[in-house]
Amino acid sequence: MRSCSARFFAFSTRSFAPGWEKSKKRVAYRGRKLKTGPNKTPMKITEILMAEHAVFHNLFDHIESVAPRLKTLAEVKTLATVVQRLHEPHSRTEDDLFLQPLEHCFEQLGQNENFHAEHEQIEAMLTRVYKARTLQEAKKTLLGAMTACRRHFDKEERIVFPMAERVLKARTLSEMGQAWLKQRDARLHP
Ligand SMILES: [Fe+2]
Ligand SMILES: [Fe+2]
Numbered sequence: 001m002r003s004c005s006a007r008f009f010a011f012s013t014r015s016f017a018p019g020w021e022k023s024k025k026r027v028a029y030r031g032r033k034l035k036t037g038p039n040k041t042p043m044k045i046t047e048i049l050m051a052e053h054a055v056f057h058n059l060f061d062h063i064e065s066v067a068p069r070l071k072t073l074a075e076v077k078t079l080a081t082v083v084q085r086l087h088e089p090h091s092r093t094e095d096d097l098f099l100q101p102l103e104h105c106f107e108q109l110g111q112n113e114n115f116h117a118e119h120e121q122i123e124a125m126l127t128r129v130y131k132a133r134t135l136q137e138a139k140k141t142l143l144g145a146m147t148a149c150r151r152h153f154d155k156e157e158r159i160v161f162p163m164a165e166r167v168l169k170a171r172t173l174s175e176m177g178q179a180w181l182k183q184r185d186a187r188l189h190p
Pocket of ligand 2: 049090094156
């Protein structure tokens with residue numbers, strides 16, 4: 001599992017580097033199977049999701065450092081929009097791919113309702129930022145959402161993703177990863 005973390009980090013710094021959207025790397029990755037590890041196996045969905053988490057953690061760090069100094073409601077709401085736009089497809093992928101195959105594991109852990117419910121709670125908190133009437137209320141709600149996100153992401157990294165790695169076959173996880181990449185390519189290049 002530790003070697004995976006190293007791979008997640010390597011992938012995240014490669015693929016989500018600033019300016020990546022317009023870089024030549026994007027062209028190079030398009031339509032190809034992303035490979036990783038000593039055997040060059042296609043990336044597992046858990047590796048892809050962890051790479052996304054690395055980006056989220058940077059975003060949470062940024063929001064927590066700048067939010068207290070923001071001067072307008074619009075700025076705070078813009079940050080909430082950024083998180084919501086990124087989090088919605090990420091959590092949808094997790095729900096679609098993990099809820100059903102890992103249902104029995106979540107039940108054993110007493111987490112069957114929590115996994116999906118936490119996604120909804122985060123979305124609801126971010127939506128509440130838009131409804132805030134004062135700058136102070138908006139900041140407090142946004143920072144509360146960041147705390148909820150961090151708690152949820154930590155649980156996924158410590159429990160859910162390792163559980164998926166144990167329960168699902170490596171090949172299945174790689175196929176899920178390739179399916180995810182195809183969907184992403186279809187969205188980016190309709
Ligand atoms: Fe999640
Ligand atoms: Fe996640």
